Amino acid sequence: MARVSEGGTTTPLFFACWALHGDGRLTGAGTDVQLPPKEWQVLRLLLVSGGVLMTKDRLLEQAWPQGEVAEESLTRCIYSLRKYLGADKGFIKTIYGRGYRFTCPVRSEGQALDRMEHVCSSCGQVSHGSVKQGLVKHGLVKHG
Numbered sequence: 001m002a003r004v005s006e007g008g009t010t011t012p013l014f015f016a017c018w019a020l021h022g023d024g025r026l027t028g029a030g031t032d033v034q035l036p037p038k039e040w041q042v043l044r045l046l047l048v049s050g051g052v053l054m055t056k057d058r059l060l061e062q063a064w065p066q067g068e069v070a071e072e073s074l075t076r077c078i079y080s081l082r083k084y085l086g087a088d089k090g091f092i093k094t095i096y097g098r099g100y101r102f103t104c105p106v107r108s109e110g111q112a113l114d115r116m117e118h119v120c121s122s123c124g125q126v127s128h129g130s131v132k133q134g135l136v137k138h139g140l141v142k143h144g
Contacts, residue, residue, distance in 0.1 A: 013047045015104045016088055020047060026084055033084060038063055042077050046092065046102040055099040 010022040018028035024040040026033050035043065041063045046054055060074055078100060082089035091104040 010044065011109045013044070013106055013108055015047065015091065015102075015106045018085070018088070020044060029086065029088070031084075035084065036080070038073075038077050039080050039084070042074070043081055046100060047106045049102060050106075051102060053095055053099050053101050057099075059099065 012022065013020045016028070018026060020026055020040070020043055024035050024037065026035050026040075026043070042059060045059060045062055056071060056074060060069055060071065063077070064073065078092060078094075082092055085091060088104070091102055093101045093103050095101055
C-alpha cells in the first residue's frame, strides 16, 4: 500500500507497465502525462483498494471531500482515466449501479517482484504467488 509522506505525496504505485507517481504523473506505455488532480486522486484510490469494489459514494466522498458533487463528475473522471490507459482501459471495471474495481495487480516501490502474481499477456494464465516463476515459465527471464 502507498505511504503518504510529509509533503502529502505518495510513493509510486506500479501496475502492468504503468506507474502512478505522487506528483500526479502517470508514466508507462511510452507516455508521461500529468493527470488532473481529480483523475489522479480517483486512480490512486482504485489502486490502493486491493481489487476490492470501490462504491461510487465512497469515491465521491474521498475524491470530492468538500461535499455536493454530481455522480456525473465521477463518470467523466473514469472515462478520462480509461482514455489515458488506452489498451489497458479494461483494468477499471464498472460494477453496474455500485461502483468500480481495479482488476490489475498493483505493487508499491518497495514490494518484491517475486511476491506478486503474474498474468501472462499471451496465454492469460495466472501464476499465483510468484511473478518470477511466471516469467521464467514463459521464457521472459532466466531461472536462477
